Amino acid sequence: MGYAKTAILMAVMTALFLGLGALLGGRGGMMIALLIAVAMNLFSYWNSDKAVLRMHNARQVDATTAPDFYAMVQGLAGNAGLPMPKVFIIDTDQPNAFATGRNPENAAVAATTGLLNRMSREEIAAVMAHELAHVQNRDTLIMTITATFAGAISMLANFAMFFGSRDRPGGFIGTLALMILAPLAAGLVQMAISRSREYEADRIGAEICGNPMWLASALQKIEAFAQKIDNPAAERNPATAHMFIINPLHMFTHDKLFSTHPSTANRIAALRQMAGGMAAPTVAPTPPKTPRRGPWG
Structure with a gap:
């Protein structure tokens, strides 16, 4: 159901973008909008990851510079049947x-x-399993494509003030509404x-790490810390907030219309229900047994 809902919403986003192009310039405007969308998505496809990592001053680590954390991600990736991803650490105290x-x-x-220093080994494993589920x-x-479409739609809406506003139905008022x-x-x-992708990543992440309650515990703690501890890079780049496991901005509480994330309470409830249906928790493939403030790099 999660994939079907995502497909429907992606189709709505595409239709909205093309429809806006058509309103601005007819069939020609729609084709121009389509070309802009293709160009922007191609650029995002190749460059978005590097841009986001730079925004958050992430530093890449490996088996030498952060052996325990790297080994943990490596084990989880193997459990998920994924290639080993690049691993980064962001120097900020917010988990x-x-x-x-x-x-x-x-x-x-x-x-x-903050995540590596404030969470238990099991909670860190669950969080990284959630991220690998997104992968x-x-x-x-x-999410890169939808963010690109949203930005392009905003750009076209701004163009509406300069192209064809007099001839469009509704005149100035119609343009302003648009x-x-x-x-x-x-x-x-x-x-x-x-929001729909977060629920799915919670479910699959819990399967990857082997225990839904580890992720439930991590989500509860991360939300509590996020409400008290600033994430300066995220505050400077709010468009990236939807990428984090918990919204890093101080502007969320409930599963409401304008939230990029589902309610944490709802996510925890779903994980608890999932845990109740599992025969027995398994052990996550996270070899190192370090203290909470171990040598993460």
Whole structure:
């Protein structure tokens, strides 16, 4: 059901973009909008991961610079049947993590120092399993495309003030409504897609790490810390907030229309239900047994 809902929402986003192009310039405007969308998505396909990692000052680590953390991700990737992703650490005290990359062969996962220092080994494993689930589901590509479409729709809506406003039905008032409603609708669709993918990544991530309650515990702790600890890079780049496992911005509480993430309470409830249906928790493939503040790099 999650994949079907995502496909429907992606189709709505595409139709909204093409329809806006048609309103601005008829069939020719729709074709121009389509060409812009293709060009922007091609650029995002090849460059979005590098841009996001730079925004958050992420530093790449390996088996030498962060042996325990790297080994943990390596074990989880093997459990998920995925190629080993690039591994990054972000120097910020807020516990959080995200995944990026155009496909599993070119993926990267990033965790904050706050996550590595404040969470237990099992909770860290569960969070990284969630991020690897996003990689497995190709959610990183889906969210890049939807973000690109949302940005392009906003750009076209701004163009509406300069092209053909007198001839368009509704005149100036219609143009003004178009400028406001089109980006709003695109944003709502983008957020709906993001929320649906988080639930799916929770489910698959719990399967990868072997115990849904590890992820439930991590989500509860991360949300509590995120409400008290700033993430300066995320605040400077709010468009990347949907990528994190928990919204890093101080502007969320419930599973509401304008939220990029589902309610954490709803996610935990779903994980608890999942745990109740499992025969017995398994052991996650996370070899190192380090203390909470171990040598993560």
